[in-house]
Amino acid sequence: MTSEEVLASLPPEEEDECERAGEDLFKMVNRYYFCGHIMKISRDENASLGSHVWQAGVGLCHYFEREEISFAGKKVIELGSGTGIVGILAVLLGGNVTFTDQTFVLKQIKYNISVNIPASCKDRTKVCSLHWGEDQNNFPSDYDIILGSDIVYSRSSYPLLLQTLKHLSNQGTTIYISSQIRPLNKSEIYHEEVLTQHFNSQLVHQNKQNNVNI
Numbered sequence: 001m002t003s004e005e006v007l008a009s010l011p012p013e014e015e016d017e018c019e020r021a022g023e024d025l026f027k028m029v030n031r032y033y034f035c036g037h038i039m040k041i042s043r044d045e046n047a048s049l050g051s052h053v054w055q056a057g058v059g060l061c062h063y064f065e066r067e068e069i070s071f072a073g074k075k076v077i078e079l080g081s082g083t084g085i086v087g088i089l090a091v092l093l094g095g096n097v098t099f100t101d102q103t104f105v106l107k108q109i110k111y112n113i114s115v116n117i118p119a120s121c122k123d124r125t126k127v128c129s130l131h132w133g134e135d136q137n138n139f140p141s142d143y144d145i146i147l148g149s150d151i152v153y154s155r156s157s158y159p160l161l162l163q164t165l166k167h168l169s170n171q172g173t174t175i176y177i178s179s180q181i182r183p184l185n186k187s188e189i190y191h192e193e194v195l196t197q198h199f200n201s202q203l204v205h206q207n208k209q210n211n212v213n214i
Contacts, residue, residue, distance in 0.1 A: 032085065034061045037092045039116050041083050044108040057086050057149035059212040060178035063205050064089060071095030071145065077168060078147040079130070079161075084109040086149050088116050091124055095145070100130035133160025136167045143168055146175040152187045153179075158194065166198060175199065178214045188213075 029042045030053060041053055063069075072094030078087040081099040091097045091113075099109050109127050117125060130136065146168055151161060169175060177195075181188050191213065195201045205214040 032058070032061065034089055035065045035093060037089065037116075039085060039088055039092075041085050041088075041112055042108070042115065043083055044105075044111075053083050053085055054150040054180065055207075055210045056178040056180045056212050057082065059205075059207050059210065060086050060147070060149045060176060060214060061089050063176075063178070063214050064093065069093065071097075074144040075142065076145045076147060077139065077143045079132070079164065080148060080151040081105070081109050081127075082149075084112045086147050087125075088112060090145075090147065091117055091121055096124045098126045098128060098139075100128050102131065103129045130164070132157060132164040136164040139168060141167060141170055143170075143173055146173060148176070149178040150180055152177065152190050153182070155186055158190050162194065162198065165195075169199075176214065178212060181211050181213055 029040060032039045032041060032053075043053065070093055071090045074095045076087070076090050076095040076097040078084075078090070078097060078099050079101075081087050081101045082105065084099055087097045087099045087109075099113070101109060106127050106129060113122070113125050113127070128139075130139065146165065152158070165175065177191070179187050179191065191201070203213055206212070
């Protein structure tokens with residue numbers, strides 16, 4: 001059964017709902033089905049841009065499912081985790097994942113981890129604040145996999161993101177970046193001209209309907 005078929009079979013109240021977690025109200029709780037796992041992703045209305053489940057993140061999850069990617073035994077870091085949907089799937093697929101984002105987004109990530117990750121796997125998760133170009137040196141450079149969905153969105157942050165990717169990676173690192181291509185912010189140029197100067201980069205999947213490249 002495909003992701004779309006499972007979601008279509010869920011009753012309406014399973015797709016969008018509101019829940020109270022402690023004193024915080026998490027709105028627009030959506031369910032997603034990938035790789036045999038149903039994930040319940042809550043969004044904190046106070047988390048601004050980090051509260052969205054972007055098409056690039058959903059597209060990356062679909063890619064992992066379609067390619068049957070395994071993260072078993074892999075040391076993974078996710079940049080700009082947002083709701084945590086991509087990193088959570090990586091944990092469920094066996095990875096040891098460090099989720100990173102700005103400080104005000106971390107509560108949302110921790111809540112979604114608590115809801116979706118079994119207690120037996122919680123020791124394979126870590127949530128940290130990471131400001132690109134500033135404190136990446138507080139993190140090691142031995143990650144097997146780096147994840148990022150819709151992190152190429154602000155032209156002012158492009159040099160900072162490059163610094164961070166270069167520090168966190170090594171010759172054996174695989175980096176998955178899923179981006180919704182937006183002409184106004186020159187994201188396509190960043191992928192095709194900037195990243196290719198520093199990494200062996202290739203387009204592995206393209207969703208023309210949503211204009212998402214991986």
